[in-house]
Amino acid sequence: QKEVEQNSGPLSVPEGAIASLNCTYSDRGSQSFFWYRQYSGKSPELIMSIYSNGDQEDGRFTAQLNKASQYVSLLIRDSQPSDSATYLCAVIGVSGTYKYIFGTGTRLKVLA
Amino acid sequence: GAVVSQHPSRVICKSGTSVKIECRSLDFQATTMFWYRQFPKQSLMLMATSNEGSKATYEQGVEKDKFLINHASLTLSTLTVTSAHPEDSSFYICSALGKNNSPLHFGNGTRLTVT
Numbered sequence: 001q002k003e004v005e006q007n008s009g010p011l012s013v014p015e016g017a018i019a020s021l022n023c024t025y026s027d028r029g030s031q032s033f034f035w036y037r038q039y040s041g042k043s044p045e046l047i048m049s050i051y052s053n054g055d056q057e058d059g060r061f062t063a064q065l066n067k068a069s070q071y072v073s074l075l076i077r078d079s080q081p082s083d084s085a086t087y088l089c090a091v092i093g094v095s096g097t098y099k100y101i102f103g104t105g106t107r108l109k110v111l112a
Numbered sequence: 113g114a115v116v117s118q119h120p121s122r123v124i125c126k127s128g129t130s131v132k133i134e135c136r137s138l139d140f141q142a143t144t145m146f147w148y149r150q151f152p153k154q155s156l157m158l159m160a161t162s163n164e165g166s167k168a169t170y171e172q173g174v175e176k177d178k179f180l181i182n183h184a185s186l187t188l189s190t191l192t193v194t195s196a197h198p199e200d201s202s203f204y205i206c207s208a209l210g211k212n213n214s215p216l217h218f219g220n221g222t223r224l225t226v227t
Contacts, residue, residue: 032213043118043205043221044156051213088156092213100146100216104155 003027004091006103014111019076021106023089026070032092033065033072038105039085047087048074079110114140116208118219125196125226133191133222135206141186142208146216147179150203162189196226 005024013019021035032051036044048063050056050072056063062075072091076083086105093101115138125131135145147159160181162168168181180192189208193200203223207216 034215036218041203041223043218046215046217049215090216099158099161102156 002103003093003101004089004103006087006089006106008104009107010109011106012109012111013079015079015081017079019079019083019108019110021074021076021087021089021108022071023073023091023103024071025089025091025101027091027093027101028067028070029094030091031094033063034090035061035063035072035074036088036090036102037083037085038088044088076108079108081110081112084108084110114208114210114217116142116206116217116219118206118222120222121220122223123225125224127197127226128195130192130194131196131224133193133204133206133224135189135191135208135219137187137208137210137217140208140210142189142210143186143212144209145183145189146207146209147181147189147191148205148207150205150221156205159191193224196224198226200224201226 003026035048037047038044050063050065060077064073086107088105089103091101117136119134145162148156159174160168160170162181162183164183164186170176183189205221206219
């Protein structure tokens with residue numbers, strides 16, 4: 001089992017819809033979770049951080065964390081074509097060495 | 113917000129030469145810096161972790177003598193690709209960490225092409 005798993009996609013949604021991106025992780029002791037967006041040919045940029053169970057909202061983005069089920073998700077409301085990118089989930093692993101573990105990313109396509 | 117500057121953004125070099133890439137944290141002190149490599153349409157691959165004043169820790173399969181990392185200060189880490197070959201052509205990205213549990217901040221990346 002991979003440490004951080006994401007569906008590679010592509011996930012296609014129409015413009016204006018809600019895009020839902022999911023991520024599961026294996027290290028039950030993980031405490032810090034992040035979502036990054038990466039456009040093709042560019043480096044990742046931080047969208048959201050979440051540390052406690054529940055929802056955290058920032059503009060059109062909502063991160064959701066459920067530690068009991070070991071998943072974290074990202075909702076993008078009113079999706080725009082400019083949201084088309086690869087979304088990376090990152091988790092700080094606490095087992096063994098302290099390190100950031102990235103998922104392979106989910107490619108999102110927002111159709112105009 | 114935290115800013116990480118990476119230079120150069122793009123470099124083309126001849127096979128057999130060495131290339132140095134710099135990564136600077138501009139407005140915070142980076143206790144740890146990470147170097148990643150990414151091939152087209154593939155995911156980020158961690159190459160090494162560097163802490164200021166100590167030797168870098170390389171991931172399995174990454175040659176430490178080929179990819180030299182120097183983390184000389186809390187704001188600067190360099191990656192030198194020695195004796196570059198065409199298969200080293202890739203997108204190299206650095207990231208810096210201030211405090212534990214805080215997000216990683218990425219540089220803009222360096223696209224290396226070895227001819």
